[in-house]
Amino acid sequence: MSNKPIIKVENIGKQYRLGTVGTGSFAHDVNRWWQGIRGKEDPYQKVGEVNDRTMVGGSEYVWALQDINFEVQQGEILGIVGKNGAGKSTLLKLLSRVTAPTTGKIICHGRIASLLEVGTGFHPELTGRENIYLNGAILGMTKKEIASKFDEIVDFAGCQKYIETPVKRYSSGMYVRLAFAVAAHLEPDILIVDEVLAVGDAEFQKKAIGKMQDVSKNSGRTVLFVSHNMAAVKSLCTRGVLMEQGKVVFSGNVDDVVNKYLSNYSVTDSFIKLNENNKDLLCCDIVCVEEIFFEDINENKLAVSSISDDSFIVIKYNVKKSGYHLNLSLSIYSEDEEYVLSSPSITDENWFRKKHDLGNYTAKCKLPKHMFNDKSYVFSVLLVDSGTKVILEIERIIKMDFYDDGINRSSYFGKWNGLVRPILEWNTEKES
Amino acid sequence: MSLTDKQSDYILVIEPKTKLLDLNLKEVWRYRDLLLLFVRRDFVSVYKQTIFGPLWFFIQPILTTIMFMVVFGGIAKMSTDGLPQAVFYLSGIVIWNYFSGALSLTSNTFIGNAGIFGKVYFPRIITPLSIVISKLLGFGVQFVLFLGVFFYYLCFSDAILKPNAALLLVPVLIIITAGLAFGLGLIISSLTTKYRDFTFLLGFAIQLAMYGTPVIYPLSEIDNPKLKLVIQANPVSAIIETFRYAFTGVGELNWLWLGYSVGFMIVVIILGILIFNKIEKTFMDTV
Incomplete structure (x- = not known):
């Protein structure tokens, strides 16, 4: 076989016009045609913006692709x-x-x-x-x-x-x-x-x-x-x-x-830090949640985790009024708003059902491997006083993406259904 | 598409600008099987799940002819140049049906097939070609009906029908009709991709154009020379007149106007292919 690439892509760009087709686009067509007759360049190719859906731009034209170069052997x-x-x-x-x-x-x-x-x-x-x-x-x-x-x-x-x-x-x-x-x-x-x-x-x-x-x-x-x-x-x-x-x-x-x-997958909402904008959400007169984020076993911050690695959700909070029970609880939803599970901090030996003093606390909850499916999950954080009195309820505050690393799949590559994905033990024996 | 084509032989360059006329007949030829399958699909799918099947191709022109006999022949008492009404109307209807049917479908090429065109590449011109051909099959069926009616009147009635040497022109007439529908269809389908205004226009334009064609009246009945010129400027008029003349000896075989129809066809086909070529590469962005 030759070393020549079978496909060679050179400086490919593709521009699209936004909005509807109407009299405005007709005017552009006429102008473009007129410039073409006079041997000039398309006046609308010079404009156009980078393709970013989340930003509202001024231009009617957008470059869906720009300067694409690659080769395939x-x-x-x-x-x-x-x-x-x-x-x-x-x-x-x-x-x-x-x-x-x-x-x-x-x-x-x-x-x-x-x-x-x-x-x-x-x-x-x-x-x-x-x-x-x-x-x-x-x-x-x-x-x-x-x-x-x-x-x-x-x-x-x-x-x-x-x-x-x-x-x-x-x-x-x-x-x-x-x-x-x-x-x-x-x-x-x-x-x-x-x-x-x-x-x-x-x-x-x-x-x-x-x-x-x-x-x-x-x-x-x-x-x-x-x-x-x-x-x-x-x-x-x-x-x-x-x-x-x-x-x-x-x-x-x-x-x-x-x-x-x-x-570099959507880091934005996998890390929450207290600021002017979310103050009302994260604070009440008793406690202020200052940070929520995910980390791996080596305490590196995470936005996305493999389904076969342990990860942790970390909640840092500052107690402003002493004498309250501040029992943490997590509610986890799938991205399609299905309630997956909830986990109160009953297993927390240090501070569950204990009156908190003033000061800074860091709570960590382990999200064990082989629990989540390759989906995005949305977490709500609850702080509850003894019994059922909710002190602070931060709903759907943070998101975590789990991806499938391909381990434990055998040779099936399709979609793996289900809200959770634990590995269950199987054992088959032939009857004699 | 087999690997036996030596790889180095085949080079495909995808570029924004196209040459003015870039027909690539070789590629169209490579897709000839697709053309035939499209023709088959269009023809067969029409009467799937019907009891009468292909008989429906007969029923429509028969009912139209009867309606014309009642309304234009019976009530309005319009002249048929001394011909039996059934022969007169049917001869016009089969040609006009073919033309209008092929034109309205080809002019919908881009919009109607956007789903397929958006997912896979094949020479786009295959689609209008297949429409013209599958409609030709439908025309063939209706033409047989016409022949039946024609022979009935020729043998079993005292009507004077004089089939003549102009019958040799009939295949040419059909080709011109097909060419006109194809060329005009290409132009209109290209124009409608971005601006839909034409789709509205075309629907009733085809309906009205029938009255500007000697389908329900003979050209000889038009006394006003200006009006006659307008009707003759319709390229389908000469086709229908010649068609009628070939079978009955009544009507007009005017070489000048027939030549005009041929010229008109050539112009619209060339123009149609030029515009179609320009549009086909990027129409998915605007359709």
């Missing part, structure tokens, strides 16, 4: 990671030629097939068989190629019985399996995949991931993979690209990229 599985809105999907759209870039160019030495979605172009009225041909052709296969793989596809999807039934009668799982089966049997030089793995049941996901690995290992195909599932990225990809606000901020070995991604 043949046979590599490149993982593209980044937060929502970092520009990953826009990049994939450009690579798969759904839309054209505003600046720069991409040179590919091979045919590209993209899976931005499975089942594109499936027609509900047509049968499974008809849809396999149609979908395959949309993805770039010829009729002959599809015919030669037809049995394999049906087998992979596991829907022999339904192949002559219109797909509108399929269960959603079957529909997705059939759609993925077609996609999995594509044989392009370069395959672009966007999180389509988040579909199907566990068994099918395993098959899908296995198929993708085969594709790259056995036939030297190049795969570009976008996902939020760090476990899948880590185990599938060889190299990674980290994107932030429409720019490539880091690229290299996939482990480094994933770590880098996790380390």
Whole structure:
């Protein structure tokens, strides 16, 4: 194989116009057209802001991607990671030629097939068989190629019985399996995949991931993979690209990229410190909570933790009036507002049900490993006097993200359901 | 798409600006199977889960013809140039149906297929091409109906029908109709991606345009020369007149106006492809 990169991305940029299309945009179009006739540059390409959703900008134009440069070698599985809105999907759209870039160019030495979605172009009225041909052709296969793989596809999807039934009668799982089966049997030089793995049941996901690995290992195909599932990225990809606000901020070995991604993950609300703005929330006339944060076993502050590491929540508070019981209690919610658990400080031998003196206190609660799932959790902190009298209730004050490090998964890469994720003991014996 | 294509042979460059005319027929050819499958899908899915199936392709023109016979022939007593009303109306209806059906669908190419276009690349021109072809199949079915009615009147009635050498022009007429619908459809679909105003216009424009075409009246009935010129300026008029003339000997075979229709078709196809080319790369951002 040559050393020439199979994909070379040079200075790619993509600008979008914000807001609705109306007379205002028509005026811009006319101006742009007029400048074009006079041989001048597009006047609106000079403006435009960095892609940051949280800030309200003055410009009507925004750069979803800016100055993107990278190369992909043949046979590599490149993982593209980044937060929502970092520009990953826009990049994939450009690579798969759904839309054209505003600046720069991409040179590919091979045919590209993209899976931005499975089942594109499936027609509900047509049968499974008809849809396999149609979908395959949309993805770039010829009729002959599809015919030669037809049995394999049906087998992979596991829907022999339904192949002559219109797909509108399929269960959603079957529909997705059939759609993925077609996609999995594509044989392009370069395959672009966007999180389509988040579909199907566990068994099918395993098959899908296995198929993708085969594709790259056995036939030297190049795969570009976008996902939020760090476990899948880590185990599938060889190299990674980290994107932030429409720019490539880091690229290299996939482990480094994933770590880098996790380390600068939304630090803002994983660390609470008393200030002028949150004074009312964190203080009452008896006690003031001064800091809440997470740390690891070595007392390094954390914003995100692996599900298989111990972590701690630390609450520092200052008692302003002595003589009260200040029993701490945590309530933990999932991000979708489900109540996961609560934990009062009953096990705290020093200060549970003890009258507090004036001064500063630091409470630590261990969040044991193998307890949380790879989700975000929101914590509420309660200070309760003896019995049920609430002294201070700080609701949903701090957030912690847990990520899946891929340990204890065996070979399943799909979504792991459930609010918690303890490791339960299993034991099977064969009866004699 | 197999690996047997030598990798070094194939270079794809993705760039913002396009050449003025960048048709890439080679790529369209590579996707010919997709074209055929689209045609099949469009044709087949129309009558899925119906009892009459493809018969519906007959029923619609038959009912339209009967309606025209009652309203325009019976009530308004409009001339049909001495032809049996069924033959006269049906000859106009099959051509007009093909033109208007293909045009209204092709002009919806970008908006109607945004879902697919937004997820996967294939030469976009495949879609309008497939529409024109699948509508051609529908036209074929209706044309058979017309032939049936025509032969009935030719053999079993005393109506004077004089089919003539102009019949050789019929395939050409169909091609011009297809070309006009294709070209105009490309232009309109490109215009509607960003500004939807045209979609509103097109809906009733097609309806009204039928009255500006000699579907329900013969061109020979128009006395006012100015009005006649307006109707002849409609490129479909000469097609319908020639079509009728070929089968019945009544009507007008005017080479000048037929040539005008051909010229019109060539212009709209070239213009359509130019605009379509410019729009197709970035329409996803504005649709």
